[in-house]
Each structure stands twice: as C-alpha cells, then as structure tokens.
Amino acid sequence: MRYSLLALAISALLLTGCATAAQRQYQTITAGNRAIVTEAKLCVEAIYNAPEAAPLRPHMPLNPNDATLTQLSDQSLATKADTDAILLLHPRLKACQKTILDGLLNTTPSVIPILTREYAAADDDTILLIQRKMSWGDRVRRARDRVTATQAAIQSEARSVTAGLERQHESELARRQAALDAMARWAQTQQVINAMNRPVITNCTRLGNFTNCTSQ
Numbered sequence: 001m002r003y004s005l006l007a008l009a010i011s012a013l014l015l016t017g018c019a020t021a022a023q024r025q026y027q028t029i030t031a032g033n034r035a036i037v038t039e040a041k042l043c044v045e046a047i048y049n050a051p052e053a054a055p056l057r058p059h060m061p062l063n064p065n066d067a068t069l070t071q072l073s074d075q076s077l078a079t080k081a082d083t084d085a086i087l088l089l090h091p092r093l094k095a096c097q098k099t100i101l102d103g104l105l106n107t108t109p110s111v112i113p114i115l116t117r118e119y120a121a122a123d124d125d126t127i128l129l130i131q132r133k134m135s136w137g138d139r140v141r142r143a144r145d146r147v148t149a150t151q152a153a154i155q156s157e158a159r160s161v162t163a164g165l166e167r168q169h170e171s172e173l174a175r176r177q178a179a180l181d182a183m184a185r186w187a188q189t190q191q192v193i194n195a196m197n198r199p200v201i202t203n204c205t206r207l208g209n210f211t212n213c214t215s216q
Helices: 002-017 021-048 080-104 109-130 136-197
Strands: 202-207 210-215
Touching: 021 080, 021 136, 080 109, 109 136
Parallel strands: none
Antiparallel strands: 202 210
16 A cells, blocks of 8 residues: 555656646747757858858848848849859758758748748749849848748747647646546545554453443
C-alpha cells in the first residue's frame, strides 16, 4: 500500500509539473521561427550588400518600409546595368526564399501560402521592371505595400495558431485535472478500504469486579 501511495504522489507531481504538449509546441515554433528570421535577414543582406547589387541600391532600400521619398517618386526605368544585376542576383534571392519556406514547413506551414503569394507578386513586378513597363518608383511603392499586407496576414495567422495552441493547452490542463481528481478519489477509497480491513485489537483490564476494555 505504501508503494501505491508513492506511485500516486509521483503521478500527481508529473501531471502538475510538466509543460503541456501545446506549450512545448509553442516553444518549438517560437525558437524555430526566430532562427528562420535571423537566417533570412542575413541571407537577404548578403545579396543587397554584394558588389553586384551596386546599380540597384540607389533605387531601392533593403527594407521597402525604409524607402525614401526620392526612391518612391523615381520615374526612371531600368537600365541594362540594372537588368543585368537583377538577373544575376535573382537566383540567390530565390535560394533565400526557399530556405525560409523549408524552415516554415517544420514550424508554421500555414504561413507558406502567404509568403509564396508575396514572392510571386514580387517576381511579376520585377518582370515588368525589366521589360521597362514599370518605373523604379512604382516597383518600390508596390513592394512597400506588399510587405505591409504580408506582415498583417502573417500576424493574423500567428494569432490563429496561438489561439489553437491555447485551446489545446486548456484542454490538456482539463484532462490533467480530471486525472488528478480521479486519483484523489481512488486514494480516498483506498483509505476507507484500509480502515475497514484493519484488524481490531481489544485490550481488557480487570479490577475487582469491574472489567474495562478498549479497542484499537
């Protein structure tokens, strides 16, 4: 019986002390996405700062949200040097994007469709830029607007994922509490059974004509 009570105590400790599956998943997602963002930033910065990108840097910032008024109002069209640089660097950019998407498969795959749409739209604009059907200013403005919309969509999806994990967390806590309640009832029943099965010992003492008995 001591073994059973010890097992009960250990089980209760495990049920109350361990992180839920949802908590562990959230921690994994957070750490994984943080690593993906860091790697993506380094990858894109390397392309932007490459010597081959020199003709492009005056026209567009590393972060579209940092575009200057001069860049946003630039009505110039892509030159041959611009086009050559774009065609040279584009495969490197696609490699960065593939690394991001591959990483998201293991963390938040529901974000992948959002990014692939953004990547495709950016490629469409780049084609128009190369074809001299879109000015640099229009290209930068559209990139800025896409980034803003994409960030909002990702944040919305992140809230949805977090809400789902919170529901899983609460559900697991409820199951744990039900298990603890069941274990407590089991322990109480065992105590009653043990009390019923405990042998009764009666001690009697006699003093003259009087007998006094006590039971334990």
